Amino acid sequence: MPDSSFREIRDLALFSQMADENFSALMRGAYVQNFPAQIELITEGDPSDFLHVVLSGSVDLFSAWNDRETSLATVRPISTFILAATIKDALYLMSARTLEKSRIALIPSQDVRAVFDIDGNFARAIVTELAQCYRAVIKAQKDLKLRTSLERLANYLLRHQRRAGGAASFDLDFEKRRLASVLGMTAENLSRAFKGLQPYGLEVDGTRITITNQAEFERFAKPNPLIDDGST
Amino acid sequence: MPDSSFREIRDLALFSQMADENFSALMRGAYVQNFPAQIELITEGDPSDFLHVVLSGSVDLFSAWNDRETSLATVRPISTFILAATIKDALYLMSARTLEKSRIALIPSQDVRAVFDIDGNFARAIVTELAQCYRAVIKAQKDLKLRTSLERLANYLLRHQRRAGGAASFDLDFEKRRLASVLGMTAENLSRAFKGLQPYGLEVDGTRITITNQAEFERFAKPNPLIDDGST
DNA sequence: TCCCACGATTGACAATTGTCAAGCCAACAA
DNA sequence: TTGTTGGCTTGACAATTGTCAATCGTGGGA
Numbered sequence: 210m211p212d213s214s215f216r217e218i219r220d221l222a223l224f225s226q227m228a229d230e231n232f233s234a235l236m237r238g239a240y241v242q243n244f245p246a247q248i249e250l251i252t253e254g255d256p257s258d259f260l261h262v263v264l265s266g267s268v269d270l271f272s273a274w275n276d277r278e279t280s281l282a283t284v285r286p287i288s289t290f291i292l293a294a295t296i297k298d299a300l301y302l303m304s305a306r307t308l309e310k311s312r313i314a315l316i317p318s319q320d321v322r323a324v325f326d327i328d329g330n331f332a333r334a335i336v337t338e339l340a341q342c343y344r345a346v347i348k349a350q351k352d353l354k355l356r357t358s359l360e361r362l363a364n365y366l367l368r369h370q371r372r373a374g375g376a377a378s379f380d381l382d383f384e385k386r387r388l389a390s391v392l393g394m395t396a397e398n399l400s401r402a403f404k405g406l407q408p409y410g411l412e413v414d415g416t417r418i419t420i421t422n423q424a425e426f427e428r429f430a431k432p433n434p435l436i437d438d439g440s441t
Numbered sequence: 442m443p444d445s446s447f448r449e450i451r452d453l454a455l456f457s458q459m460a461d462e463n464f465s466a467l468m469r470g471a472y473v474q475n476f477p478a479q480i481e482l483i484t485e486g487d488p489s490d491f492l493h494v495v496l497s498g499s500v501d502l503f504s505a506w507n508d509r510e511t512s513l514a515t516v517r518p519i520s521t522f523i524l525a526a527t528i529k530d531a532l533y534l535m536s537a538r539t540l541e542k543s544r545i546a547l548i549p550s551q552d553v554r555a556v557f558d559i560d561g562n563f564a565r566a567i568v569t570e571l572a573q574c575y576r577a578v579i580k581a582q583k584d585l586k587l588r589t590s591l592e593r594l595a596n597y598l599l600r601h602q603r604r605a606g607g608a609a610s611f612d613l614d615f616e617k618r619r620l621a622s623v624l625g626m627t628a629e630n631l632s633r634a635f636k637g638l639q640p641y642g643l644e645v646d647g648t649r650i651t652i653t654n655q656a657e658f659e660r661f662a663k664p665n666p667l668i669d670d671g672s673t
Numbered sequence: 674t675c676c677c678a679c680g681a682t683t684g685a686c687a688a689t690t691g692t693c694a695a696g697c698c699a700a701c702a703a
Numbered sequence: 704t705t706g707t708t709g710g711c712t713t714g715a716c717a718a719t720t721g722t723c724a725a726t727c728g729t730g731g732g733a
């Protein structure tokens with residue numbers, strides 16, 4: 210593995226506090242690979258052989274059942290995914306595919322578990338990471354059960370606006386059909402939802418979004434830190 | 442705290458491997474309290490002062506937004522809740538209320554965090570618990586996004602049947618309006634969903650459920666270990 | 674340049690789900 | 704017993720969401 214990738218991973222909160230020798234042990238079995246877009250990296254139901262770290266590009270986590278499919282999350286650099294399956298030595302609950310050309314580090318799960326058993330700092334870092342992930346899913350669950358599709362879209366746009374810097378105009382970061390899946394609706398309905406938000410101060414031109422009336426838009430969306438804040 | 446409660450908590454996977462002195466330190470600040478039914482134990486948005494352990498009775502975790510409310514999980518003995526908030530020293534994402542008369546142990550969150558920092562075994566046990574919780578929510582998310590309400594009910598009944606021992610007849614363990622909320626639908630719709638399942642081999646008499654045609658019922662429900670298995 | 678592919682959009686329609694109001698029924702207290 | 708309460712059920716209706724088919728528009732390849 211090249212030194213630069215090594216450095217990037219080491220700087221992740223998950224790995225930054227662990228002992229040097231343990232980090233080295235982890236990296237010995239690890240390797241970095243470049244994947245083209247639309248490659249299925251893991252398949253739900255498979256045993257979790259590797260902890261994955263997205264170094265560049267982006268990865269879609271999704272799941273299928275009975276001919277239906279839904280997108281559960283998007284992983285962007287630099288962060289890991291399927292940590293829980295790795296720790297529990299359990300089957301993947303989700304599949305993962307690259308959304309674009311991506312560079313991904315693969316760390317053998319058994320190494321992660323072995324180091325986890327002997328390095329308290331690593332174990333503590335994993336706790337923090339898992340607690341964060343857990344709370345993120347709970348928020349998603351509340352979003353899904355407490356809001357209509359129109360409200361979910363409105364709050365998604367507000368969250369995305371903040372991530373993008375807070376300006377009134379910003380661009381969507383992925384295609385609408387996947388956004389629809391993330392928000393738990395069909396692409397057709399998303400299209401209508403965008404129109405349904407126009408009376409509350411929204412303009413849409415392709416992937417370009419403009420919130421023309423921030424106050425009115427927020428009055429409709431009713432964003433809530435206990436659902437929409439990413440960090441807490 | 443009485444010795445018996447002490448013992449019960451010590452036997453939890455979360456606490457069984459930690460050092461004696463650290464467990465004692467945790468228990469020194471802890472106390473056990475009896476609550477009547479329908480008492481709100483914690484409120485979402487409040488700081489997480491205590492890690493809660495349900496020793497007897499049962500607790501409903503729920504959340505509200507914009508005059509809507511939804512039930513996210515039920516906690517039964519012996520297990521903890523709001524572990525993630527405690528660890529992260531963050532605000533509660535959910536409220537909790539007793540469903541019946543319940544005995545609950547309260548362990549100060551700052552003690553948990555302090556011991557977590559010095560006891561590797563405790564930290565590792567927390568990881569396992571959190572990973573388990575995380576995967577449970579992911580499964581709930583898949584259930585919600587991939588299935589119709591009829592399918593969710595059918596699979597819930599199959600899961601409950603297994604928990605109850607596997608017999609064709611069994612009783613629901615809580616009231617239907619709460620079941621409806623857990624399944625993400627209204628009480629009225631749940632009522633219709635029960636009727637809608639009759640053609641697939643279901644009989645309902647009050648809280649008494651009988652699956653008269655197991656094979657046909659499962660053919661409709663299409664249970665999947667990656668959504669419906671509790672342990673993995 | 675033209676053509677094709679693909680995602681986005683739209684309309685028409687169906688299915689699902691929620692809302693409201695009324696009625697039913699069992700548990701419980703006076 | 705009677706009356707009351709609260710949860711459950713039912714019907715009628717409305718709103719939301721999904722499905723299918725057709726169309727639009729853009730960008731890439733021949």
